[in-house]
């Protein structure tokens with residue numbers, strides 16, 4: 268993917284009107300943008316609309332302003348993305364019509380981006396051996412960082428690069444500043460006239476902002492991957508997502524529920540419904556229910572979908588849930604990608 272193909276979409280207004288909007292956390296070149304392009308690659312059909320927050324993606328999908336949205340759900344290194352879990356939890360009743368209809372996996376490699384120190388030239392860049400031992404090493408600074416005073420990034424990206432920060436940034440007394448996305452972080456670093464700011468963001472975001480690469484592949488693990496959900500309003504078929512596919516017909520589904528708080532074994536009873544129907548669980552998450560302190564809303568994701576429920580196991584488990592959960596909500600099923 269080149270920066271020009273991703274960051275300078277076709278802006279012919281008349282053309283855009285005939286396309287179906289898809290919302291994602293912007294500005295352009297965020298990881299969310301890159302994931303959105305994987306699921307909605309046909310730019311003659313979809314218009315990709317950046318938002319400032321993940322909440323705004325939920326807002327636009329619920330209101331119908333955008334039939335689809337793409338939101339990061341979990342990262343293989345740092346875990347669940349709480350902003351997205353918040354939207355799916357819908358504890359204020361704002362998103363009654365939102366469900367999940369797809370998933371996307373994106374390999375995430377973070378870069379430290381900023382301005383090279385004034386005295387440095389590419390030739391004088393440090394060439395010490397990093398991961399892999401190649402000429403342009405991974406996970407180590409490529410130039411002195413002594414002029415950097417602050418680093419901007421999204422909290423998830425900070426969480427995925429803790430080892431690099433501890434080894435190379437914290438000893439310099441650098442300040443870490445959370446911002447709404449990694450591309451926003453790159454913009455803020457680029458706007459610093461003194462060149463004392465850096466960002467942890469994608470290579471694309473750095474190129475788009477005109478920043479130098481100060482270190483590449485600074486994530487704690489090379490297999491760092493983020494899984495995104497495609498969300499839509501229930502019943503939306505606009506634009507025909509997901510496209511019909513020959514393969515990949517296996518499904519996953521998501522439900523949320525609360526359990527009677529004072530009843531011993533109440534959570535085990537719900538999980539047992541899935542065991543008895545031989546439905547394999549793929550993730551479990553929880554958030555405070557906000558009904559009373561220390562009561563939780565749970566999310567269970569499992570293999571199988573309403574679309575391929577030939578043996579009635581999904582409809583069966585939902586009937587069982589009705590009996591043992593206090594409240595529950597169907598959040599959708601989609602074709603699994605891995």
Ligand SMILES: O=C(O)C(=O)C[C@]1(C(=O)O)C=C[C@@H](O)C=C1
Nearest residue numbers: 297298299339421423448449493
């Ligand atoms: O800031 C971005 O680039 C995003 O798209 C957000 C986000 C996230 O919230 O997980 C997406 C993927 C990476 O895990 C880091 C950040």
